[in-house]
Amino acid sequence: MKTPKRLQPLQEEGLIDEVMRQLMSGKEATVYVVRCGEEIRCAKVYKEASQRSFKNAASYQEGRKVKNSRQARAMEKGTRYGRKMQEEVWQNAEVDALYRLAAAGVKVPRPYICHEGVLLMDLVTDADGNAAPRLNDVELTPELARQYHAQLLHQVVLMLCAGVIHGDLSEFNILVDEEGPVIIDLPQAIDAASNTEAGVMLERDVNNLATYFGQFAPELNGTKFGKEIWKLFTAGLLTPETVLTGIVAQDTRPVDLGAVMEEIESAIFEEKERQRRLLEM
Template sequence: MKTPKRLQPLVDEGLIDEVSRQLMSGKEAIVYVVRCGDEVRCAKVYKEANQRSFHQAVAYQEGRRVKNSRQARAMEKGTRYGRKMAEEVWQNAEVDALYRLAAAGVRVPTPYICFEGVLLMELVTGADGNAAPRLNDVPLEPELAREYHTALLRQVVLMLCAGVIHGDLSEYNILVDANGPVIIDLPQAIDAAGSSVAGAMLERDVSNLATFFGAVLPELLGSQYGEEIWNLYQAGVLTAESKLTGRVAAPETPADVGAVIREIALAREEEEDRVAYSGA
């Protein structure tokens, strides 16, 4: 196919030899299958801020740092330079998260380089050698659904132990290769220790999994794995070997109604994005 304009700099630099085809187009990026020497990889081309449907809410930016105070001030003022810095922070967040999570044993694609707004990374393939399907497209019987749900809970725990929360985890950004689920799409990754809404985001990620797998395993619909995982993390006792029950004791303190309302509003926005993405 003709080389897309955004990929031409990588071709010119010798990072890509050939663009084979477009793999998918989502709410934040377009992904292409490319050839790099003897290897087939994928190139994720981030959309410009005004083209992304994903809501870059303050919740996703909280806790992220830039190199110096000048950059921080420019980002706060929304100057042209500040917008450029904000884009770099947005794109680098995924690269940083991928390296951090891979080192922690989380099943994510291997990143290679982020250049000119393009992330070059491993192409996750299925058992047939072709690009791996999204979890949403995989037929699930109860036994396989339970296996995948258990595996993904362990991935969520490993991520949190590494200080990272996905922030937008669903069946649409999980691929399935020959060995099971692989988590993708992390530009909105949240620093668990630096965000005031980290717990709510973690619980929502886990709730999304329960809702999806609950279509096959109804017992998951009433589970409380997200809250249980977050409670263990806050208590400083969460490990990769933590035994989860999906149940927590009833709280003894009044609920934070304001926080609940904010979470509902954010969830509504994300559901709108998810519906749009599923139709992409």
């Protein structure tokens, strides 16, 4: 096929030899199958912010680091330069997460390079060498649903032990190769230690898995793996070998409203101080 404009710079640099076909087009990117020498890989071309249906919301941006204070101020003010920096941070988040997770043993595509808004990475394939299907396109039995659910919970735990939360995990961004589920689409990945909504996002990811697999294995509905994982993580007790039960004892103690209000006021004060320091840089 004719080389798309966004892929031409990679072809000119010798990073891509041939664009073979378009694999898919999603809410945040278009993915092509490409040939690099004798290797078949995929090139993920990020869409411009104005074309994406998935907006880089503030909840995902929180805690992400930028190179210097000038960039931070520009991003805070929403200037043209700041928006450009936001795009770079958004795209680099996936590359950084992929390297970090691959090193932690998580099943993700191996990245090679991110150049001019294009991420070059491994093509995930099935047993026949064809592009692997998405989880929602795979026919599941109750037994296979339980197996894949357990594998993905382990992946979520490995991710969290590496300090990363997917943030948008569902059956639509999980591929299935010959060995099982492979997690993809990580530009919205968040740092578990620096994002105040980390626990909520972790629970949502895990609940999405339970809801999907619960269609085939009903006993998964109502499990509380998300709460259990986060509770163990915040207590410093979560490891890749942790055995999960999906059961969390309900806390029946009365809520200390005074302490809750103090926490809220403290958080508001800290945020105001952070904004003040940014302006003074």
